[in-house]
Amino acid sequence: MARPREIGKAGWGWTLFSGLVSLVYFFPVLWIVLTAFKTRTDALAVPAKFFFTPTLQNFINVFYRSSITAGASQATEFPLYFFNSIFVSGTSVALAIVLGTLAAYAFSRYPLRGNDTYLFIILTTRMMPPIVVIIPIFLMFRLTGLSGTYWGIILLYTAFNIPFSIWLVKSFFDELNPEIEDAARMDGANERRVFFGVCLPQVLAGLAATFVFGLILTWNEFLFALLLTGVETRTVPVAMARTMGGEVGVDYGLLAAIVTLFLVPIFIVTYLLQNQLLRGVTFGTVKK
Amino acid sequence: MAAASPHERMGSPRDAGGFFAWLMAPERRGPLLVAPAVIVLFVMNIFPLLWSFGLSFFNYRANRQDVPGFVGLRFYERVLNDPDVWDRFQTTAIIVGSSVILQLIVGFLLALMFAREFPLRRILLMLVLAPMMLSFVSVGVFFKLYYEPTFGLLSQFVSTFTGQPYVLLGTPMGAIMGIVVADAWMWSPFVMLLVLAGLVSVPKYLYEAAEIDRASWWRRFRTITFPYIKSLLLLAVLFRTIETFKLFDIVYIITEGGPGTATETIAVFTYRVAFQFFRTSQSSALAYIILFVVIVLTNLYLYAVKRREQEVA
């Protein structure tokens, strides 16, 4: 008879089982990665090819397009879109975190009357479907000429990220031990020192996590970007969707290459933030 | 920073420290810190909402120049009496309902699988969490490829049995299923994450006690495990319901609402009313109805969050 196993522990058998399940679950992603390394004919081959000669052509195509007429390769717009996505999400998330951290600190340490109501309204603006605000924003941007500009979309994404940042960063502030702050006050630190010298250093890891989650959310945003960016400011999701629209036949290899390029950072992030993931995806409302 | 005078009276700008000192008074610290964030939120969220609230009472079309006329509640009347709107709400409800249920089942099973300690657990967990971190657009693009009738994987798989290409997105039922599967695949890891948090928070000694007390698997689950995850399950359901209610990107890319309007969710419908038909006011009224639903759900969600926090404490 088998030896009684410790509760909650499992062995390689379970690894094998979970490995199979995980692989099946992961398969759609895996297929994207495989597609990224296929030639155009291999990508659409019937029956589907699991074994093929890998090519890096798709990755090259993301950046260079060989033009038949000119005979020379020519840069694509994708580097611009990548830059746009990175610039727009990076700037707006950074801005949102600065503003959000100040507000989160206030909500956590100097609660106003009706604190919970404000927090509720703030969360509601995040839970709100983008379609609700997009109509007036579209009009507003048209009137002010913000449509298609970096400033417009950055400002919008900043607003988009503020509720999330407030809630997430507040959850980190709420966890700190207030006695440490009181001790600092006893030692003569003023409120500014308490914030910058005592509280902020303790939530740095949390801020980093917030930044990364904000980046992912913003990076993936589609609807605002679809309506409010122009040729110059277009982001990657919109560019991808437009590539889909081509009637001549969609270049899945190219799309797969784009997705694959971003799998690596996503994996790194998921791995590093595994302990904060729950909090991140629930906007700080569920900690443990 | 202005030096505070020893005779400083709080609350009056005329006192020694002047306006700045008044502004920095302790009781204004909270509002002051909150202000920048709130201003941005106001400009980019609240103000547009108020504007569109206003718009919903006027007859306005964004693609025309004529002066809008006041129509009162006529658009709300029209929207609420529009069978199309109810049809889209129904479609949304079906998609949200089936997707959330599917997410619950799959997420729950995955959580059970990962609740144990075993070699390589963290690595495998990453594989399962990956879909959640992808963008809706990538998921949409690739599921569209998988559903494609000639070279799509699904069709190829089915045709090995039937010998015929399989057009999943051709029927309303199939199209809804296609959307639901893509969305549930993407978000089951979210449910898993929440359930897993509940499962690992069950103290091990309770399972040991149950083992000593010779409890059956089912009794152990019902009396020990479930109480630790039920509040998280509720949170997961509400959160995913709110989020799936917004479903736009995947539909926009996979089916564009078709065939016909079979998969046109309320978000896609509103988008079309606003940006294809340019019935701006009508879409604003519609948006307000959506907002109302989301506010109710968010309220429920926060109530559930509060309850769980008390439970955990």
Add this chain to the structure above:
Amino acid sequence: MTIALQKLTKRFGALTAVDAIDLEIGDGEVLCLLGPSGCGKTTTLRMIAGLEWATSGDVLLAGKRVNDLAPRDRNVAMSFQFYALYPSLTVAENLAYPLYGEGLGAAQIRTKVEQVARVLQLGPIMERKPGELAEGEKQRVAVGRSIIREPNCFLFDEPLSRLDVQLREEMRGEIKEVLQGLRRATVIVTHDQLEALTMADRIAVMRAGVIEQVATPHDIFQKPENLFVAGFIGTPAMNLIPAELTGFAADNVASFAVEGGQSLTIEVDPAVARLAPGAKVTLGVRPRNLEVVHEDVPDGLSSVIDMIEPMGAETLAHLNDGRHDIRVVTDWRTPLVERDQVHVRFLPGSVHVFDADEKVVRA
């Protein structure tokens, strides 16, 4: 139903938590596992229950080897160090929990629960959840849940550890009464010697995974086998004084040179005669077997009163001559003055002699 442990060993990586222990617990016997924190008591208990499997050695229940059986198949009852009450169930449901697997009817279960509730006086709290109970009540429920069934044996892990002194005394009585009614092999883990001395039929003293001595409470106290048991059992702890055997004044009367030059001539166990003069020994004497006198005596040592601690009916005096700290317990009426130069006399027959291997020298 008996329990037997044979060469039972548990290793956690490099750490040997339980080191080849042998132990037998007879039917109806109450054995206390006593030892300092981290010595492997809980681990031993968990191996008997099957919650931890043995690295080597055997666990026998009623003479049958059960190493490979899951806890549920060993049919043991156990109360956990930290109660392990089911938080979502009421007290009544917690008590009934072990009965569901027994195939009893609802009426039978109710009768049993009521019976246990009566014994442990749980009546008023039956409908409450564990979160709403005081420590003492939780402890009683935990004990109640473990005694409701009729298993092969009972295992209690520190059943009283988290109670305050008064509750602990009350519960000690209650548990003892309950155990006498049960007549099953029982193991109680504790690090409180008073608990062990009052509740056990026999005590096993553990240190660092090894059983140092198994004996009745009386013998553990009166006849410690080695230095560790001698020093561990009894409060205040036994005085242990390093010395050297110098010779014999008469049969069973030996002379010792205590470190620092003083000499001491006292009655000892006949077995001490086996030792050769010059042997290094440790003399053990309980604080209550010493007497403070003011004249120099051959069967005593001189020292200085360093500190006086009144303990009510008795007084604990710490004496220190610069080398040894000697504790003496006297009647509270004995006049003692700090800084006084005094002598302590060893009561006849009260000294334990331990050899260089820390083993007692006794016939």
